[in-house]
Amino acid sequence: MSVHDLMLDTLTLFPTATYLTDQETVVQNMHGFRLPGATEASTRKLKDLLGLNHQNFDVFFDTFKHNHMAHQLLADYSMGASPSRLQATYDYHTGMLVPRKPTLLPAGALASPTVFNRHIGQREYSTDYLLFFESEIKRLGFKETLRYYFLQRPLMLRGIGAVYHGLIHIGYAVEYNLPQVLAEGLAISAVDHLDVDEHADYTKIVTQTVEDNLANVSLSEVSDNHITALDVFERVIADSDGSTNVIEKHCALWQVQPNKEDIKEKVHQMYVAATFVYGATSRPNKPVKLDFFLQQAMMLKYHLRYAVFNFVSVGRPAIHRDVLLNYPVPHKEGVENPWLPIIAAATENLDMHTAKVIRSLGRADLMWGDRRSDNAFLKAAQMTVDTVKPKSLEDHHWLMTGIGKDRSWNEDSKI
Numbered sequence: 001m002s003v004h005d006l007m008l009d010t011l012t013l014f015p016t017a018t019y020l021t022d023q024e025t026v027v028q029n030m031h032g033f034r035l036p037g038a039t040e041a042s043t044r045k046l047k048d049l050l051g052l053n054h055q056n057f058d059v060f061f062d063t064f065k066h067n068h069m070a071h072q073l074l075a076d077y078s079m080g081a082s083p084s085r086l087q088a089t090y091d092y093h094t095g096m097l098v099p100r101k102p103t104l105l106p107a108g109a110l111a112s113p114t115v116f117n118r119h120i121g122q123r124e125y126s127t128d129y130l131l132f133f134e135s136e137i138k139r140l141g142f143k144e145t146l147r148y149y150f151l152q153r154p155l156m157l158r159g160i161g162a163v164y165h166g167l168i169h170i171g172y173a174v175e176y177n178l179p180q181v182l183a184e185g186l187a188i189s190a191v192d193h194l195d196v197d198e199h200a201d202y203t204k205i206v207t208q209t210v211e212d213n214l215a216n217v218s219l220s221e222v223s224d225n226h227i228t229a230l231d232v233f234e235r236v237i238a239d240s241d242g243s244t245n246v247i248e249k250h251c252a253l254w255q256v257q258p259n260k261e262d263i264k265e266k267v268h269q270m271y272v273a274a275t276f277v278y279g280a281t282s283r284p285n286k287p288v289k290l291d292f293f294l295q296q297a298m299m300l301k302y303h304l305r306y307a308v309f310n311f312v313s314v315g316r317p318a319i320h321r322d323v324l325l326n327y328p329v330p331h332k333e334g335v336e337n338p339w340l341p342i343i344a345a346a347t348e349n350l351d352m353h354t355a356k357v358i359r360s361l362g363r364a365d366l367m368w369g370d371r372r373s374d375n376a377f378l379k380a381a382q383m384t385v386d387t388v389k390p391k392s393l394e395d396h397h398w399l400m401t402g403i404g405k406d407r408s409w410n411e412d413s414k415i
Contacts, residue, residue, distance in 0.1 A: 032175035033363050035343065037080020045083040049073055049090045054180045057097040059126050059188050066165040066188065068352040069093040070181050074172050075355035079362070081347045092350060101127045108135075121158070123191045130187040137179045146174065149186055159189035160306045166192055167303075168356075227253045229266070229273035229304055230319075236308055237316055247312065251305045270303065271364045272376070277307070278357075279380035280324035281317040281403050288327075288387050291317075291403035315404020327379040338378060339365070345385040351397065354388050357381075 053069040060066060072089050081089070104125055110116045110132040119125045137145045150156050150170060159166030169185030172178070235250045256266050274294075282288045291314055311317075329338050339362060346358035358381050365377040388397040401408045 034078045035080050041083045045086045046073060046077045049086060058100050059184050060123055061096055061098045067097055071172060071356055072352050074176060075359040076347050078359055079343045079347050085347055103128050120190055121193060126187055126191050129190040130183055133183040133186040137183060142179055155189040158192055158194055161194040162192040229254060229269040230276055233273055233277055233311060234319060237318060247305060247308050251308055254304060256301055268368055275376050275380050276319055279383055280319045280321050282323050283409055284320055284323055288383055289399045289403060290387055291399050314402040317404030324376060324379055325374050327383050329378060329382045342381045342385050351388050357384050
């Protein structure tokens with residue numbers, strides 16, 4: 001059994017097969033992460049808004065930006081958002097989205113492998129791929145469509161590239177058993193532009209065999225199973241090698257064994273690494289800044305390599321653990337659980353990424369919080385709601401200039 005098969009079995013997120021025309025069954029089978037607060041009314045509202053987004057809007061807008069509607073609706077819903085809050089999220093997104101593109105190919109044309117491969121990476125064909133994947137989900141089923149097109153074909157690398165957007169979309173589809181969202185995620189992965197296209201060395205690294213990747217690593221290091229995902233980032237920081245070889249040099253030390261226990265442990269390690277890379281890369285004694293690209297890193301081997309690639313591209317920032325671990329979490333009188341005000345703030349936040357970050361950190365705390373004494377997930381969540389407070393569509397609070405670069409820490413640097 002392959003690692004990909006084991007990951008699917010480990011997730012166990014595939015209830016009775018459904019299709020997007022069977023909306024009632026889809027809603028009943030949503031078994032993903034949810035906090036108390038979902039009601040019949042909010043579930044109905046979620047279903048209606050996801051359907052409107054799917055039928056009316058393209059998966060991209062402004063040429064290259066991604067439609068985040070489904071992400072934020074599901075994140076808000078999972079944290080107990082009311083129907084009116086979900087409607088506000090929908091209205092916020094429709095102000096920037098664009099209608100679906102017209103189809104350019106005859107129906108069924110993408111069933112030809114030649115035609116399918118010819119238009120990969122061409123965003124003008126987004127609707128053609130969307131409709132094709134809808135038909136494939138109906139023909140093959142949810143799980144087999146995901147396995148065949150994403151796990152066994154080049155779409156996985158493309159879905160992870162472009163700052164994870166295809167993978168994020170597919171992740172929500174898998175977690176909540178939403179075929180229409182899976183079709184959207186596969187369409188994004190099919191036509192998105194790889195942001196590693198201009199970095200030939202990195203592209204070569206990702207497609208090499210494990211044996212090739214380990215060629216420059218000592219056997220003693222390879223056999224060390226104690227190297228964690230966070231260790232990999234810290235080794236990259238300490239390495240003076242300025243080439244893209246530094247990525248595989250250290251990522252090759254982190255191996256995923258084809259068994260459920262190791263996969264679960266490596267997922268845990270990726271969560272921890274993502275939390276510290278996201279929340280502990282502000283400079284000491286400076287106002288907190290949160291890097292836009294690093295927050296997207298919140299299936300394993302490729303994910304780590306691309307996460308490290310992004311980490312290098314934003315300047316290899318030092319990881320100051322104390323910046324995160326000493327971050328204050330205020331105590332509100334009468335509120336014993338510090339997560340409650342954070343969740344409330346996240347669901348009310350206009351920013352299209354904040355709720356997703358808080359949801360990811362909250363889920364990490366549910367799974368592993370009782371194994372950690374540092375409250376890292378909680379503190380990263382508090383840092384997020386304290387820092388990202390947009391008042392309009394044009395109000396940006398994410399650092400876009402590279403958190404490891406000196407220019408991003410100038411007094412007049414804009415977030």
